[in-house]
Amino acid sequence: MKSYKEIEKKYTPKEIAESFVFPHDLNKVQREQSLDNFRKWRKENEAKRTVEGKLKIQLLQLKFLMEDYIQQMDYKKDYNFSYFLKEYIIRLEKKNKDFAGEINVDPTELSQIINKHRAPNEKFIIRLEIHSNKNFPAIMWFKLIEKEKVFQLEHDTKLRTSENKHVKSRLAFSL
Amino acid sequence: MTIHDTETGKEINVTIERASMADFKLIKKNKEFGFNWEECKNKEVYKLCIVNDEKIQGLMCVFDHTDQYTNAIEIELLELRKENIGHDKKLDRVAGCLIAYACRESIKRGHGGYVFLYPKTSLINHYQSKYGFSYLPFGPKEAGTLNVDGDISRELIKEYLQ
Numbered sequence: 407m408k409s410y411k412e413i414e415k416k417y418t419p420k421e422i423a424e425s426f427v428f429p430h431d432l433n434k435v436q437r438e439q440s441l442d443n444f445r446k447w448r449k450e451n452e453a454k455r456t457v458e459g460k461l462k463i464q465l466l467q468l469k470f471l472m473e474d475y476i477q478q479m480d481y482k483k484d485y486n487f488s489y490f491l492k493e494y495i496i497r498l499e500k501k502n503k504d505f506a507g508e509i510n511v512d513p514t515e516l517s518q519i520i521n522k523h524r525a526p527n528e529k530f531i532i533r534l535e536i537h538s539n540k541n542f543p544a545i546m547w548f549k550l551i552e553k554e555k556v557f558q559l560e561h562d563t564k565l566r567t568s569e570n571k572h573v574k575s576r577l578a579f580s581l
Numbered sequence: 582m583t584i585h586d587t588e589t590g591k592e593i594n595v596t597i598e599r600a601s602m603a604d605f606k607l608i609k610k611n612k613e614f615g616f617n618w619e620e621c622k623n624k625e626v627y628k629l630c631i632v633n634d635e636k637i638q639g640l641m642c643v644f645d646h647t648d649q650y651t652n653a654i655e656i657e658l659l660e661l662r663k664e665n666i667g668h669d670k671k672l673d674r675v676a677g678c679l680i681a682y683a684c685r686e687s688i689k690r691g692h693g694g695y696v697f698l699y700p701k702t703s704l705i706n707h708y709q710s711k712y713g714f715s716y717l718p719f720g721p722k723e724a725g726t727l728n729v730d731g732d733i734s735r736e737l738i739k740e741y742l743q
Contacts, residue, residue, distance in 0.1 A: 423707030425666040427659035430699035440724045445650040447717050451730050463693050463731040470689040
């Protein structure tokens with residue numbers, strides 16, 4: 407295994423810092439004391455953060471969760487459009503009625519979308535994009551809806567059965 | 582997410598993913614990394630690769646401190662492929678992308694963007710000036726940590742991942 411001393415002989419400190427992070431060699435007691443030191447700093451640092459700073463991190467967390475879920479292959483029933491919309495509103499600490507006013511939709515319509523009784527349309531997701539100052543692009547919201555629709559379509563055996571009788575002729579081979 | 586080809590001057594798209602068991606065997610076989618990464622195979626290790634290329638350009642091992650008081654990601658080990666180190670390195674920004682990825686994971690997991698590492702004393706200033714870490718000294722030599730919080734994490738993510 408490479409040692410720090412060997413690396414030091416070969417590269418400048420700047421080059422090393424741009425290429426490596428080394429494991430610590432603290433004993434158990436030193437390590438725990440060092441972590442306590444970090445914890446104290448973290449608590450003091452967090453107490454100084456602004457409300458806006460904390461909100462930005464909350465919203466970024468939501469955005470990263472959305473992005474990674476969209477990228478994943480697997481479908482999660484609970485990670486749907488209405489879940490992320492609810493989270494967006496909760497993190498902004500707004501009441502549903504007030505948020506509905508901000509994007510000029512009827513509170514009933516918003517409630518129906520949140521409770522999955524109604525699908526959001528393009529106007530709605532564009533307003534979400536605008537409301538978020540493009541931090542949550544419409545395409546992201548659209549891909550969430552699309553992911554859910556793909557799952558529903560793949561698992562809708564009832565629809566396939568009912569549509570089967572409407573197809574009079576089909577290809578005789580599989581590609 | 583892009584890195585920089587120092588020969589052509591072009592920006593290259595990259596991906597960062599968990600390293601697989603097969604990756605650890607290859608890393609050991611190819612000898613392009615000096616550290617014994619086999620020792621990390623049961624830990625959380627990420628690899629950076631150019632899109633559609635299996636060659637690993639950089640590795641990072643992190644530890645997720647989930648207790649409510651530490652509540653941060655620790656970068657335990659990071660190493661670039663040999664050809665990406667030094668004044669004639671082939672690719673630039675590899676380490677920055679990996680560190681920014683740790684910041685992104687910290688935010689995503691609810692740690693607020695807090696990331697830390699234990700620096701060698703001679704490297705503290707360089708980590709600070711390159712990545713914006715702040716040094717928190719502590720008693721015995723090299724027990725201090727270099728830390729970033731949510732604000733610096735956001736900057737690193739903007740710089741390296743967007």
